[in-house]
Amino acid sequence: MNASPRIITLTTDFGTSDAYVGIMKGVILRINPNVQIVDLTHAIPPQDIYEAAFSIGAAHSYFPKGTIHIIVVDPGVGSDRRAIVSRTGGAFFVCPDNGVLSYLLQSVKNEGGQPIDSVAIQNSAYFLPEVSNTFHGRDIFSPVAAHLSLGVSLDDIGPPVQTLVQLPIQVPELTDGTLTGQIVKIDRFGNAITNISETAIARLKSASTGGTSTYEIRVGSVRLQRFNRAYAESGIGKPLAIIGSSGLLEIAINAGNAKEGLGIKWGDPVVVQRFD
Template sequence: MSLITLTTDFGTKDHFVGAVKGAIYTELADARIVDITHEISPFNITETAYILKNSYKSFPKGTIHIIGVDSELSKDNKHIAMSLDDHFFVCPDNGLISMIASEINPTKIVEINIHDRIESSFPVLDVFVKVACFIARGGNLTVIGREIYDFKKLVEIQPKVNQAQNQIIGGVLYIDNYGNLITNISKKMFNDIGKGRGFKINASRYSFTKIFTKYNEITGDSAHDSYQYDGSKLAIFNSAGFLEIAIYRSNLKTVGGASTLLGLEYRDPIIIDFFTETKPEYSSLS
């Protein structure tokens, strides 16, 4: 039985998601389909990359992931199928695979070449579904495409290091459902560059000199009276291992989220300055 996931920016109001699922079931009646999300911000490749990186590993080996974000075929936006980390990805070559493939090299990549037999303005439905179902039936990637050895890199996913000024220059990669700001600065980079020194995180006109390991750590010994900390700003390394600027118990309808309260949006800069030889105020989660 084949497991196929869907990650798109289609939303759920229109017919697109239902049509894609129907096409999969027409090809593979026993397929199992899992929606990762259909609420990607329209055409937002970095958001897609972040969500994909932090979801695909939870699925069994051999899972086929269809990604439909900015998927219209063009000379600069090829369609590819990829074997990576014992998973398969069917997606546009627009950089969304960068976050995964920067750490794990793909086993095989092909440029899908079945378009000459299929005319389509809806490639996820007409092309990606056929490729995914072909893979699910045990088909070899080279049958549906020409093998290639590279893919488009998304430069903005990678933060920069300014060694001369002892800085990491990153930015907001994703804003989650709570309005929290996920940056592209990983805990590994922070530790590698910081080397135990003191630091200041600069986020717009706000700054942080402490990184928590859990959200409720901000309450200290006042856990029984924690409501007084609602709306407090904090920095944390989230479960995905990325620096996050958050609001404790944020509620977008009342307190507000970090994005609105701090006035920060996608791509806005987050800068870390390292300035002493003392250890930072956080305990690493090993």
């Protein structure tokens, strides 16, 4: 018997200035008072499914086995969009089926494919008695997650779902010694995270014809000739390129804000070119 509390994480666009998040926690704790609740973030820009997908994609693998992740960025609430629970690698994801699991599904695929089991949330025995048309985070997602934490099985939640909604996530292209990707996330420090992974850069490097290749990283008007190993390797206020903590190429300014200082934004193309 394991006395450790189950963990439920929350990722929403609810902000923390209203009581919405607190209400979800109340609903969860009324069903399972022994669960441990962790806020991933509630500052997803309203209705920004991409950003939610990036956050849960970046964070989920650091949590203990059995963790239940609730993601509520749900512009289609009250319409006929599907609600789902997905299970992969011992973790559960409770969310609308609107693409918020896109990065997760991509990384599962890249890592060689843990199976993913998904069900449509249909069994209203696990909902609040009254279900509104505007706040399924409270009425459906939270109580379903809390019941999962008590051991309810996927089968009991609803019927299997084969195909999930997937956002068109760009994969960087490698052609003729040039890797082309884009900015997929700007973080709190103004660091611009790209979709170019350490692995993609290794592939670019391994295609080099000699040992004397040089590299240039380009975004907007910025030209960088090296990959930093630490922010502090560049002078204060200088731009730099570095493999960030998610294993993705990042454009940053040492002790500064790259978004503001370099005028770069979400979606901007980023090029890494090899010169042999």
